[in-house]
Amino acid sequence: MNLGDSVGVLRGVGPKKIQALNKLGVNTIEDLLTFYPFRYNDIAVKNLEEINSQEKVTLKGIVASEPVLVRFGRKKSRLNFKLLINHDVIGVTFFNQPWISKQVTTGQELAVYGKYDALRQSLSGIKIISRKTNDFVGVYRSSKDIKESIIKQLVKQAYDEYNSYIKDVVPESIRIKYRLENRKQMIHDIHFPSTKKEADLARRSAIFDEFFSFEAGLQLLKRDNHKNMGLRIKYNNEKLKEFIKGLPFELTKAQKRVVNEICADMLSPNHMNRLLQGDVGSGKTIIAAIAMYATVTAGFQAVLMAPTEILAQQHAEKLANLFEQYGISVALMTSSSLSRVKVKRELLKHLKNGDIDIVIGTHAVIQDNIEFHNLGLAITDEQHRFGVNQRRILRKKGVNPEILAMTATPIPRTLAITTYGEMDVSIIDELPKGRQPVKTSWVKKKQVKNVFEFVKRQLELGTQAYIISPLVEESELLDLQNAEEVFEKAKEYFGSEKVALLHGKMDANEKEQAMQAFKNKEVSILVSTTVIEVGVDVPNATVMIILDADRFGLAQLHQLRGRVGRGSKESYCILVADPKSEYGKERMKIMTETNDGFLISQKDLELRGPGEVLGKKQSGLPEFKVGDPVVNLNILQVAQEEAHNVVFSPNFETKEENFELIKYLNRQFAQEEIID
Numbered sequence: 021m022n023l024g025d026s027v028g029v030l031r032g033v034g035p036k037k038i039q040a041l042n043k044l045g046v047n048t049i050e051d052l053l054t055f056y057p058f059r060y061n062d063i064a065v066k067n068l069e070e071i072n073s074q075e076k077v078t079l080k081g082i083v084a085s086e087p088v089l090v091r092f093g094r095k096k097s098r099l100n101f102k103l104l105i106n107h108d109v110i111g112v113t114f115f116n117q118p119w120i121s122k123q124v125t126t127g128q129e130l131a132v133y134g135k136y137d138a139l140r141q142s143l144s145g146i147k148i149i150s151r152k153t154n155d156f157v158g159v160y161r162s163s164k165d166i167k168e169s170i171i172k173q174l175v176k177q178a179y180d181e182y183n184s185y186i187k188d189v190v191p192e193s194i195r196i197k198y199r200l201e202n203r204k205q206m207i208h209d210i211h212f213p214s215t216k217k218e219a220d221l222a223r224r225s226a227i228f229d230e231f232f233s234f235e236a237g238l239q240l241l242k243r244d245n246h247k248n249m250g251l252r253i254k255y256n257n258e259k260l261k262e263f264i265k266g267l268p269f270e271l272t273k274a275q276k277r278v279v280n281e282i283c284a285d286m287l288s289p290n291h292m293n294r295l296l297q298g299d300v301g302s303g304k305t306i307i308a309a310i311a312m313y314a315t316v317t318a319g320f321q322a323v324l325m326a327p328t329e330i331l332a333q334q335h336a337e338k339l340a341n342l343f344e345q346y347g348i349s350v351a352l353m354t355s356s357s358l359s360r361v362k363v364k365r366e367l368l369k370h371l372k373n374g375d376i377d378i379v380i381g382t383h384a385v386i387q388d389n390i391e392f393h394n395l396g397l398a399i400t401d402e403q404h405r406f407g408v409n410q411r412r413i414l415r416k417k418g419v420n421p422e423i424l425a426m427t428a429t430p431i432p433r434t435l436a437i438t439t440y441g442e443m444d445v446s447i448i449d450e451l452p453k454g455r456q457p458v459k460t461s462w463v464k465k466k467q468v469k470n471v472f473e474f475v476k477r478q479l480e481l482g483t484q485a486y487i488i489s490p491l492v493e494e495s496e497l498l499d500l501q502n503a504e505e506v507f508e509k510a511k512e513y514f515g516s517e518k519v520a521l522l523h524g525k526m527d528a529n530e531k532e533q534a535m536q537a538f539k540n541k542e543v544s545i546l547v548s549t550t551v552i553e554v555g556v557d558v559p560n561a562t563v564m565i566i567l568d569a570d571r572f573g574l575a576q577l578h579q580l581r582g583r584v585g586r587g588s589k590e591s592y593c594i595l596v597a598d599p600k601s602e603y604g605k606e607r608m609k610i611m612t613e614t615n616d617g618f619l620i621s622q623k624d625l626e627l628r629g630p631g632e633v634l635g636k637k638q639s640g641l642p643e644f645k646v647g648d649p650v651v652n653l654n655i656l657q658v659a660q661e662e663a664h665n666v667v668f669s670p671n672f673e674t675k676e677e678n679f680e681l682i683k684y685l686n687r688q689f690a691q692e693e694i695i696d
């Protein structure tokens with residue numbers, strides 16, 4: 021017997037229930053024991069003086085009238101009686117629970133849980149409370165396939181049978197320091213507390229437990245990264261200085277700092293595993309270029325992976341220009357550039373024999389048959405778009421290449437430790453000189469004509485504009501229809517020779533053509549779906565129109581807006597939307613109030629509410645069961661600090677109080693390997 025046993029070992033759990041539980045994310049006994057209540061009902065008896073109207077409470081008194089049951093229709097009924105509480109009489113009504121009339125007799129003492137109405141002096145009954153139950157009861161998530169009452173029973177059964185197998189992951193000294201319960205007690209109290217205080221303490225312990233185990237895993241990765249001998253990239257400092265001097269602009273202070281951090285990592289024998297965070301347009305690409313240049317001067321190859329073909333193409337073009345005078349060869353590798361057999365064969369040959377110094381590509385780069393001569397540095401752009409596995413495969417391509425991951429801050433600074441805890445972080449917190457904040461406004465749909473007029477006037481000044489077509493969730497086809505519709509309208513209004521269309525269903529060549537036409541100013545307007553979202557850099561474009569802007573997430577709007585304001589000209593972003601909810605309006609307002617990506621991602625998380633915050637997909641954050649990284653940030657930070665101290669202490673593996681933690685981490689990593 022152990023906590024890894026399937027829930028199928030419990031009495032009364034057959035294939036159907038197993039399936040229903042699995043759907044709720046419960047596969048093992050451990051999952052069930054940590055399937056915590058999401059809230060509690062306080063059914064302790066209250067006095068009339070201490071309660072508010074519309075509150076759900078338990079009231080106890082003497083039944084002061086004969087219960088009267090009235091049935092109407094086939095299934096409907098109403099049961100009425102009076103309850104005498106000290107000197108007050110309140111009316112109690114139960115709807116559609118006729119069997120309750122049998123449990124009520126005049127003169128009897130009775131406790132009823134229900135919703136209290138102060139004005140009417142009445143209680144709308146939910147259930148009769150029998151003496152045996154606890155005052156404080158957990159409420160669990162359930163589904164149509166499995167009722168809450170069954171889940172409760174199973175949790176109880178699992179606890180009774182398995183509690184002696186529950187071991188502590190958080191070392192004792194830390195539990196004592198923060199006055200946390202041991203795991204067995206904590207699991208008991210979080211499911212079956214007798215008071216609110218008990219439940220609160222158990223929950224605090226559970227949050228710590230969860231954050232600590234997670235952070236310990238990340239810290240272990242970090243420690244191993246440090247221990248692993250990395251490559252020593254002995255770049256040519258003179259050449260590097262010349263290269264930086266030769267750039268068309270001076271680096272910002274933040275960029276210089278980051279370059280120094282990266283250079284120090286490369287020179288050190290330790291393995292580099294660094295995350296570069298910087299707001300949209302802060303100049304991350306040039307940092308990548310500098311790091312790649314340095315790598316090549318040391319005799320190694322470098323690769324940069326971008327999340328889209330458009331972006332890979334753009335990077336390849338820019339970097340090829342930049343590196344040309346230094347005799348460095350740059351190759352583009354995407355699914356389309358590799359689709360012609362002959363081209364592919366040549367590319368692979370030159371990559372393997374070291375003729376190619378730098379590769380820019382999409383995930384096509386990590387295909388099995390691609391071999392490098394001596395890969396020294398791997399950079400991923402917008403890394404949240406790459407899965408952990410893709411990152412790992414890339415890592416395996418070289419002996420142990422230095423890793424630099426770049427992201428335009430989808431995650432607030434304080435939260436970066438949750439996902440990137442195993443990485444060292446560099447931040448570009450400054451925009452290049454001369455940038456003006458993008459002026460953002462929000463208009464209603466009926467004003468779209470005025471918006472078009474505004475665009476026209478701006479184009480007359482020689483600038484260019486993007487129009488982003490509405491997004492229809494989960495339907496690329498409808499997105500496309502929308503984009504085509506907007507394209508037609510724009511052609512009608514601005515003249516067909518002025519407008520190009522870009523969408524995800526176009527093949528790489530068509531996309532490239534549309535982008536080139538826009539870059540070369542052959543067209544002044546690019547109508548696009550969100551394929552344009554990340555990284556596209558056309559400094560002459562100064563107007564961004566986003567139609568139905570309320571359908572996009574805040575982080576996405578910020579990314580889209582980041583396509584303008586990339587030069588020194590005044591830039592504008594106009595959000596066209598009729599949001600219905602307050603929440604939707606609030607989001608539009610935030611966009612008009614700030615240009616700070618960190619702040620926006622923080623707001624995005626706050627506005628989504630805890631349930632959604634944990635959605636992996638939207639926020640890039642890992643999922644937790646009880647802990648909410650936004651609400652419980654303090655606990656998260658302390659847990660990270662402690663996990664770091666434990667894992668990095670010299671006697672981590674030999675100290676007895678860490679044994680359970682080590683076992684736990686081994687189990688976790690074993691699971692991950694299977695997925696790999």
Ligand SMILES: Nc1ncnc2c1ncn2[C@@H]1O[C@H](COP(=O)(O)OP(=O)(O)OP(=O)(O)O)[C@@H](O)[C@H]1O
Nearest residue numbers: 269270271272300301302303304305306428452555
């Ligand atoms: N120090 C600097 N001074 C002036 N211009 C700069 C500087 N650094 C970068 N730029 C320019 O700023 C623009 C934005 O840079 P870049 O494309 O690297 O941004 P980014 O951080 O990758 O942004 P995004 O996340 O939006 O892709 C580019 O046109 C680049 O040439």
